[in-house]
Amino acid sequence: MRIAIGGFMHESNTFAPLPADLNRFREGSLTYGDAVIPVWQDASHEVAGFIEGAGAFGYELVPVAMALATPAGPVTDEFFDHFTDALATGCRLARADGVLLALHGAMVTPKHPDADAETLRRIRAVLGPKVPIAVTLDFHGNIAPQMAELANILVGYQTYPHVDQRERARVAAGLLARAVRGAVRPVSYVAKPPMLLNLLGQDTSREPMAGLMRQARELETRPGVLSVSLMAGFPYADVPAMGASVIVVADGDAKLARTGAEELAAAMWSVRDRLNVTCPRPEEAVRQALASTRPPALLIDLGDNIGGGSAGDGTVLLAELMKQKARGFVVVIHTPAGVAQAKDAGIGGRVEITVGGSTGPLHGDPIRVRGSVRSLHVGKWLEAEPRHGGRREHDQGHTAVLDLGDGNLLVLNTHRTPPFSLGQLTSLGIDPRAARAIVVKAAVAYKAAYAPIGGEIIEVDTPGLTAINAARFDYKRVQRPLYPLD
Template sequence: MRIAIGGFMHESNTFAPLPTDLSRFRDGSLTYGDAVIPSWQEAHHEIGGFIEGGRRFGFTPVPVAMAWATPAGPVSDEFFDHFTDALVTGFRLARAQGVLLALHGAMVTPRHPDADTEVLRRVRAALGPSVPLVVTLDFHANVSPQMAEAADALVGYQTYPHVDQRQRGVAAAELVARAVGKAVRPVCHVAKPPMLLNLLGQDTAREPMAGLMRMARAMEQQPGVLSVSLMAGFPYADVPEMGASVIVVADGDRTRAKAAADELANAMWAVRERLNVPCPAPEEAVRQALACTHLPALLIDLGDNIGGGSAGDGTVLLAELLKQRAKGFVVTLHAPSAVAQAKDAGVGGRVEVKVGGSTGALHGPPLTVRGTVRSLHEGRWVEVEPRHGGKRQNDQGHTAVIDLADGNLLVVNTLRTPPFSLGQLTSLGIDPKHVRVIVLKAAVAYKAAYAPIGGTIIEVDTPGLTAINAARFEYKHIKRPMYPLDAS
């Protein structure tokens, strides 16, 4: 049995000015044909799960192509057409009995506000109606009912931070193998309650989301139910399909799939107010961090969440830490020009660098700081543990560590890199367990790496492209009414 595998993954923030083109995918991961296997087979990612599924369920994976880029603005139509054509051509030439496809579910292009559905439409047209097509989706997918029409089954991650990606890939592999062998006939239904969930409420270890996930897992034990996926959605995409959803895959029974999906969607709606989580403003948050005795204190810069497509150079918390005369902090910023200055100065050299401001004053104004270059690095490391995003090979580009005095370190890098791995710091000779305050430009995904070593977590209501408060954004294209923007 031959099963073609591929993926096209991007989380597109439509409020972000930075477009995602070919160069951004090259900075992330872009592989074709046989190169997919060595790049992804050991990763804690669904592509790795697809490959493992071949060994478990007796099929030969036929690698076609895989593209992944750090979240940012919409994907260019030129790259979208190129890579979708590569997938379609590869799947057609593979002459496989089934297809496994990894999509994010929140990809947007200028021409395609629901770009993942457009990928599925083109793939299905190439495969014909009889070839089983099983698709994995990120927990933050903005799922459209049209996805369920094009694919035989949709399987979403069920953890946030995403540490179950490989397992969900294995589950998808089992489904496609059973479908090819005629052991099951998967059919899919999508229910969409009119809800926008802030990212803190999406944390699957936090109630009431944890209870909803227990309900989803119990539903999977019901006769005839093959898979249940509760999907939180991606709130930073101003597109018609933005919002939460429930996907149920049943064995040949669409009525059963719809009933289960509606039941879980209604349960989500019932706890909607509890899924919105408040947090302090920057001044109060820093004050709390400096008073902490349970260290390190983690300041979560929600408005500049790189994993949600933000710039990664917000200065709001750095400025507040300096204002309050903090000692012993580490802040990481995307600042290519500062890296260049540090390299020119060399280790031990004094520098005066300007950081921030790539998106105007949205994440705070540019800030000038002075310090000594402590170290210079290529910025690469290998992550061996299951982490959000599933990447094994990591690269934050050329990186400099600048000592600002008083035990304060500023890490500047040339590639926007979300803090999903402790290796981002440990590879630079920084032990995060021995730092007083760490600023993380994230929302929830960092927890897989940092929660085990974090003493106190303080989530901060900072401004920016990924602000936690949806009322900060002007939505023009989403469906209305939408809770909490409109009256419940």
């Protein structure tokens, strides 16, 4: 039994101006053919689960291609056409009995508001209707119902932070192997309650989302149900399929799949008001952090959530910390030009650098900072533990650490890097436990790494491309009515 494996993963923020082109995927991960295996086999990612499945379920691996980039604006049509052609051609030449694909579910291009479904259409077109396809999807996927017509099996992550990617991939791989052998006849159904969930309410450790996940697992125990995936959706994509969904895969029983999916979708709708969480504004949040008796206080910069496609150079919380004369803070800012200045000054040199403002004043005004260069780094590290995103190899580009005085550290990096691993700080010689306050440019995904060392966690309603309040955005293409917009 030959199984082709590959993937194309991007979370596209349609409000973000930075496009995801070839260079963005090269910065992330872009591999073809046999090169896929060494990059991903030891990761906590779904592609690692596909690879592991070969031994567990008795199939021969045929690696095709894998592309991943940090969330940003839409993927360029040029790169999309190139890579989908590589995937489709590779799957055709593999002469495989089945295909395992890692897709995100919230990828957008200028021509394709549902780029994941378009990827599936192109692969299905070259394979024909008989070759089974199993797809893994990010918990934040905006899943269009037609995806269930293009793939036989759809399996989504069920944790946020995403720490079950490899596990869910094994579920998909096992179902595909059984389908190829004729042991099951999987059919999928996608139900979509008309609701948008903000990222804080999507946290799977927080009620009522935690309770909905328990219902999903209970539904999986019913006879004939093969898999259940509750999908929260990605609110920063202005596309028709944006919003929550439920996927049920059943064994040859389309009615069972539909009934189960609609039941869980109704349960989501019943708690919709509790799934949208509010939080304090910057001034109050910083005041709470400085008064906290449980350091380090984590200030969660929701409006500049890099993992949601934001710029990573927001200055709102940095400005407020400086205004309130904070001591002992750590802030990471994406500032390639600042890194170059620090390198020119050298370790111990004094610098005066402007940070922020790459996307205009949306994330705060540019700030002039003064300090000494504490250290310089290449910005690479390995993450041994399962973390959101599942990656093992990390690269934030050349990095400088500035000492601003009063125990305050400003980290400047060259690549936009979500704070999914403590290695982003510890690889620079920074002990996060010793900080008084840490600004974390994320929403929930950081928790797998930061929550164990954090004292008080303070989520902050900051402005930006990933603001937690959906009313800040001008949606034009989503299906209406959509709660809480209507």
